[in-house]
Amino acid sequence: MSFKKDFLWGGATAANQIEGAYDKDGKGLSVTDITTAGSLKAPRMLTYKLNGKLEKTPAVPGAGLPDGATGAIDPDSYYPNHEAIDFYHHYKEDIKMFADMGFKTFRLSIAWTRIFPKGDEEKPNQAGLDFYRKVFKECKKYNIEPLVTISHYEDPLYLSEKYHDWSDRKMIDMYVKYAKVLFEEYKGLVKYWLTFNEINSTLLMLGAFGKHVTDDKTFQHAYQKLHYQFVASAKAVKLAHEIDSNYIVGNMICGILDYPLTPDPEDMLATRHQMEETVLYCGDVQCKGKYPTYSKRLWDAHNVHLDITEEDKKILAEGTVDMYTFSYYMSNVITTHEVKDKASGNFAAGAKNPYLKYSEWGWATDPTGLQYYLEVMYDRYDLPMMVVENGLGAVDKISDDGKIHDDYRIDYLARHIEAMRKAVDDGVDLIGYTTWGCIDCVSAGTGQMSKRYGFIYVDRDDEGKGSLKRMPKDSYYWYKKVIDSNGEDLNELHRE
Numbered sequence: 001m002s003f004k005k006d007f008l009w010g011g012a013t014a015a016n017q018i019e020g021a022y023d024k025d026g027k028g029l030s031v032t033d034i035t036t037a038g039s040l041k042a043p044r045m046l047t048y049k050l051n052g053k054l055e056k057t058p059a060v061p062g063a064g065l066p067d068g069a070t071g072a073i074d075p076d077s078y079y080p081n082h083e084a085i086d087f088y089h090h091y092k093e094d095i096k097m098f099a100d101m102g103f104k105t106f107r108l109s110i111a112w113t114r115i116f117p118k119g120d121e122e123k124p125n126q127a128g129l130d131f132y133r134k135v136f137k138e139c140k141k142y143n144i145e146p147l148v149t150i151s152h153y154e155d156p157l158y159l160s161e162k163y164h165d166w167s168d169r170k171m172i173d174m175y176v177k178y179a180k181v182l183f184e185e186y187k188g189l190v191k192y193w194l195t196f197n198e199i200n201s202t203l204l205m206l207g208a209f210g211k212h213v214t215d216d217k218t219f220q221h222a223y224q225k226l227h228y229q230f231v232a233s234a235k236a237v238k239l240a241h242e243i244d245s246n247y248i249v250g251n252m253i254c255g256i257l258d259y260p261l262t263p264d265p266e267d268m269l270a271t272r273h274q275m276e277e278t279v280l281y282c283g284d285v286q287c288k289g290k291y292p293t294y295s296k297r298l299w300d301a302h303n304v305h306l307d308i309t310e311e312d313k314k315i316l317a318e319g320t321v322d323m324y325t326f327s328y329y330m331s332n333v334i335t336t337h338e339v340k341d342k343a344s345g346n347f348a349a350g351a352k353n354p355y356l357k358y359s360e361w362g363w364a365t366d367p368t369g370l371q372y373y374l375e376v377m378y379d380r381y382d383l384p385m386m387v388v389e390n391g392l393g394a395v396d397k398i399s400d401d402g403k404i405h406d407d408y409r410i411d412y413l414a415r416h417i418e419a420m421r422k423a424v425d426d427g428v429d430l431i432g433y434t435t436w437g438c439i440d441c442v443s444a445g446t447g448q449m450s451k452r453y454g455f456i457y458v459d460r461d462d463e464g465k466g467s468l469k470r471m472p473k474d475s476y477y478w479y480k481k482v483i484d485s486n487g488e489d490l491n492e493l494h495r496e
Contacts (some may be wrong), residue, residue, distance in 0.1 A: 002488060003424060008145060008431060009483040011098065011438020011455070012107035013390050014152040014197070016081045018441045019111060021088035025127035028117025029157040034071040035059045037078045037447035037462065040361060044447045047074045055478035059203055064165025064371075071157045078464060080442045080449065085458045086468055087439075091135050092469060094439055097456055099142035099474060106144050108135070108387055109152035109197065112178055112407040119156035119174050124181050136189040146190045147388070147434065149252065150236065152178055152197035166225035169294065169307065175232040176239065183236075183243045191246060194388070195233035198254035200282040202226065205272060219302035230285050231312050234319025248322045251286040252388060253279060255326035257369040261351050271334040280380075287324060287381040289317040322382050327389030327436065328370050328416075330363040331356070361393055361451060362486065367415040367431035374423035374430065385430045390416055390442040391436035393451040395441065396473065404473040405455050413475070414482075421487060435479070439470070455479055 016032040023029075027454040031046070036056070038044035048069040048156070056074075057066065065071060073079065081130050087094060097105055112119065114128030139146050155165070163171050183193075198204075202222045234250065258274045260267035276294050284292040290313070299306070332343065332350055338353040339478040343362055356364040370387070378385055392412040413435060424430050439451030445451075449460045455476040460466040481489055 003421065003486050004076060004431065005486070006104075007486060008105040008147070008386070008433070009487070010103040010105035010107060010144070010147070010432070010435040012147075012436050013087070013109070013438065014149070014154070014444070015109045015114075016083050016084070016152070016154055016442075017437075017444060018087040018108075018439065020081075020083040020086040022079075022082045024088065025114075025131065026117055026125040027111065027128065028113035028119075029071060030111065030113045030154050031064075031071070031139045031157055031160050032081045032153060033079065033406055034073060034157065035079065035081065035447070037075070037080045039446055039448060039462075044445075046071070047077060048072050056468065062187075064167075066129065066237055067164070070161055080447045080462075080464060083464065085440065085460060087133070088447075090470070092138055093134070094456070095138045095142065095144065097470065097472070097476075098438065099144060101455065101480045103142075103144050103438075104483070105147050105192070105432060105434060106139055107147040107149065107194075109149035109154060112154050113156045115181060116156065116174075116178055119159035119178075124185075128429045129181075129185055133186070133189070136186060140189065145192065146431070147192040147194070147386075148182070148186075148190050149194040149197050150182060150480060151175065151195065165221075166228050167221060169228055170339060172228050172232045175229075176235045179232075179236040180239055180243075183240050183247065187244050192246060193240060193247060193249045194238075194252045195236050195249065195286075195321070196229055197225070197252050198327060199229060199233075199286075200249065200254055203281060204254055204256065204278045207341070208275075209377075216302045216304070220304050223299065223304045224306060226282065226321060227306050227308055227312070230282075231315055233259045233286060233321075234289075234315045237319040237321055238315070246358070250323040250325040250386065251283065251321045251470040253278065253283050253324070253326040254341060255328045255373055257328075257331040257366070257373050258334050259331060259353065259369075261333045261339070261353075262337065264336065266336045267334060270336050274334050283377065283381065285316060286321050287383060289320040313407050320408050321383070323384040323386060323431070324377060325386040325388045326373075328373060329390065329436075330354075331366040331369040332364070359393065360395070361446075363393075365392075365415075365417040370416050371419040371423045374420065375426055378423075378428040384429045386430070386432040386434070387420065388432070388434050389436040390433070391453040393437075393453050396457060398457075404471070406473045406475045409453075409473070409475045410478045410492055413479070414492075417482065417487055417490055 036045045044056040048060045050069045050073045115124045237249045260271040312405045334352045341352045439456040440458040442452040443451040457471045459469040
């Protein structure tokens with residue numbers, strides 16, 4: 001077997017990491033607009049005012065601002081998302097480069113605050129609607145199918161302050177109103193939609209670092225927030241199908257595979273429970289339309305009591321997703337034993353796997369884990385699947401010949417594509433693959449530009465300096481070859 005003839009090869013981005021123009025054409029502030037730069041050793045920070053004083057706190061996904069705080073921009077801090085790589089003004093150039101690579105699909109997100117600057121307006125911002133219409137038309141010009149994420153870590157700052165980061169049921173209606181505008185506005189231009197990016201990221205943070213969290217309120221907030229997002233997602237799926245029966249709507253899970261470090265039965269059980277808590281919980285609700293049996297164990301462990309109605313349960317059952325999509329970068333190891341050699345990185349914690357190599361940012365390279373994940377999740381949900389993020393963050397150097405020879409990225413991607421092909425051979429219905437950061441972008445985890453994923457180099461550094469000039473890397477020409485051969489030719493690029 002091989003990849004389907006209409007397999008959707010492409011790349012993935014997020015508005016807040018590429019667009020820039022954070023205050024142009026009526027756009028309002030999102031939470032990412034008050035998030036500073038960071039590094040591998042220093043966290044990104046949220047800046048805000050509390051009791052009239054400018055404060056900072058680490059930017060943890062899903063944590064939100066402290067009670068009573070209002071987001072603020074510190075004139076002495078650097079915010080890489082404010083300009084990013086300025087896709088807002090370079091989209092025609094960038095999409096043409098994607099087309100020249102042979103892209104069949106381009107995953108991008110819409111900045112909620114370009115459509116509703118505060119989030120609670122009655123009418124959308126026309127300039128924002130017009131921008132994305134132009135982007136989608138540019139994609140269609142090259143027969144590139146947009147794959148659109150409705151919410152990609154892009155909540156309006158005003159709503160986050162007012163409703164405490166999805167702690168209020170009113171957020172459901174705000175999201176559905178926003179989604180309805182998108183579904184109606186871009187009917188005929190967009191077919192594939194994703195409701196929330198890496199919806200399980202909050203649980204991953206608690207799973208990785210939860211042993212340091214002793215306050216049950218943190219868990220109450222995390223699970224309640226997720227419930228409201230599940231309901232919002234389900235309502236959006238149902239609404240999309242009513243507006244256009246051709247719409248295909250998926251979830252999006254941060255797919256991290258956990259292995260037991262030892263054959264100790266306690267390690268086996270701990271691994272199972274970790275997967276349930278951090279990955280399966282969200283997939284089960286969005287794909288099966290109901291909470292899994294083990295959810296009670298998770299709630300009871302932290303005295304969680306959800307605001308959940310019978311109507312909510314009905315909506316969840318009626319609004320299951322059409323496809324299962326996920327990101328995959330690495331795997332983790334779980335053990336109940338004390339270990340000295342530990343992993344460290346964004347969503348990476350616990351013991352190191354002695355059989356795998358780790359990147360500079362602490363992530364284990366594990367293509368076999370991708371095959372395993374695909375086969376297990378397809379068997380569990382029986383839905384078409386897409387890998388919508390996968391890639392290698394690395395420091396790319398311009399060589400003396402003026403080119404970027406990123407053989408390490410080619411090797412990483414080739415091994416993961418080969419793993420996908422093996423999963424397809426084993427019967428997985430895989431319909432698409434979009435590598436993360438197909439063009440260099442601001443890292444979500446560290447806020448750096450030097451952590452590069454793209455096939456296209458962007459002249460921009462960690463301090464915001466550079467010409468923004470675009471330049472293909474060796475991987476650009478390699479991926480073009482992969483797409484041309486529909487994934488059959490994964491050989492290294494042979495340079496003349």
